[in-house]
Amino acid sequence: MYPIRRNRRLRTSEAIRSLVRETIITPNDFLVPIFIVEGKGVKEEIASMPGYYRYSLDLLPVEIKELWSLGLKSVLLFVKVPDNLKDNTGKEALNANGLMQRAIQTVKNTVPEMLVMTDVALDPYSVFGHDGIVSEAKVINDDTNAVLAEMALSHAKAGADFVAPSDMMDGRIFEIRSLLEDEGFHDTGIMSYSAKYASAFYGPFRDALDSAPVDKKDIPKDKKTYQMDPANRREALKETLMDIDEGADIVMVKPGLCYLDIVRDIREAVDVPVAVYQVSGEYAMLKAAAAKGWLEHDAVMMEQVTAIKRAGAHIIASYFAKDVVKLIQ
Numbered sequence: 001m002y003p004i005r006r007n008r009r010l011r012t013s014e015a016i017r018s019l020v021r022e023t024i025i026t027p028n029d030f031l032v033p034i035f036i037v038e039g040k041g042v043k044e045e046i047a048s049m050p051g052y053y054r055y056s057l058d059l060l061p062v063e064i065k066e067l068w069s070l071g072l073k074s075v076l077l078f079v080k081v082p083d084n085l086k087d088n089t090g091k092e093a094l095n096a097n098g099l100m101q102r103a104i105q106t107v108k109n110t111v112p113e114m115l116v117m118t119d120v121a122l123d124p125y126s127v128f129g130h131d132g133i134v135s136e137a138k139v140i141n142d143d144t145n146a147v148l149a150e151m152a153l154s155h156a157k158a159g160a161d162f163v164a165p166s167d168m169m170d171g172r173i174f175e176i177r178s179l180l181e182d183e184g185f186h187d188t189g190i191m192s193y194s195a196k197y198a199s200a201f202y203g204p205f206r207d208a209l210d211s212a213p214v215d216k217k218d219i220p221k222d223k224k225t226y227q228m229d230p231a232n233r234r235e236a237l238k239e240t241l242m243d244i245d246e247g248a249d250i251v252m253v254k255p256g257l258c259y260l261d262i263v264r265d266i267r268e269a270v271d272v273p274v275a276v277y278q279v280s281g282e283y284a285m286l287k288a289a290a291a292k293g294w295l296e297h298d299a300v301m302m303e304q305v306t307a308i309k310r311a312g313a314h315i316i317a318s319y320f321a322k323d324v325v326k327l328i329q
């Protein structure tokens with residue numbers, strides 16, 4: 001007891017603090033989300049995500065080379081689909097020459113060693129802004145799964161290393177794994193968004209991709225029939241264990257900061273790597289507060305990513321990845 005034990009001895013200098021520090025952030029922790037758009041010479045800032053951009057394919061190599069030189073070796077690709085290619089079937093998502101498929105090839109042609117993960121969900125391709133096929137005011141589970149599996153296969157054929165289904169349909173991991181196996185893509189991995197909540201923190205992302213659910217009669221106005229209720233904890237474990245049984249190589253919790261209890265639960269219960277997605281709203285919140293001079297950007301950013309890793313994340317998908325790595329270099 002005190003005074004024999006004084007906890008402050010281990011905090012007296014930076015040297016001792018760093019010697020006993022439990023959680024260290026490195027470039028290896030990060031997966032970098034990238035937004036891609038059609039066009040030439042496009043690098044447009046997303047209004048609700050200051051400092052984050054959409055790139056056209058001709059400018060993508062510049063960004064990919066920079067990430068690689070910073071030690072960031074994994075990307076997660078998202079595409080903004082032109083309105084005239086959106087429908088209620090996800091047809092364009094299967095186009096072998098579609099934007100996503102060309103983006104995968106562009107990254108691989110630029111830095112072949114870069115790990116490429118792709119978002120698999122119909123929302124950017126949906127006229128209704130839903131992750132699946134809509135019929136009679138419902139998002140139809142099994143019809144959606146069939147398209148998602150074809151979409152994942154198409155990404156694998158284009159060269160994706162991992163596909164990342166973000167839709168929360170039941171059974172989609174099994175459908176995707178089965179088709180990939182049938183077609184010989186044994187080494188293509190699946191990172192499942194297994195505990196994805198119906199969060200209000202996705203707003204800026206939906207701006208980035210113009211993918212928000214539309215406000216129309218007979219169209220569900222939110223994603224609450226497939227994404228999880230933020231009030232639920234035990235359900236996250238059920239979802240995650242099912243995805244692992246169905247063939248997920250990596251599982252994910254999303255969003256990050258508000259869900260770190262879930263991250264810890266899952267980290268302790270599973271034997272696969274756990275990813276956490278620090279989402280667009282979490283990024284926007286800090287950028288806005290920092291711009292007002294209300295929060296110290298770099299310190300809060302480091303505290304946040306450290307907390308995510310401390311909670312149990314092996315992988316952090318974050319829009320702050322570049323900022324963090326530049327800071328700690």
Ligand code: PBG
Nearest residue numbers: 121123166201202205279280281
């Ligand atoms: C699409 C998808 C979303 C995000 C990742 N994939 C949006 C949503 O589910 O509405 C959100 C990412 C973010 O907010 O940064 N299925």
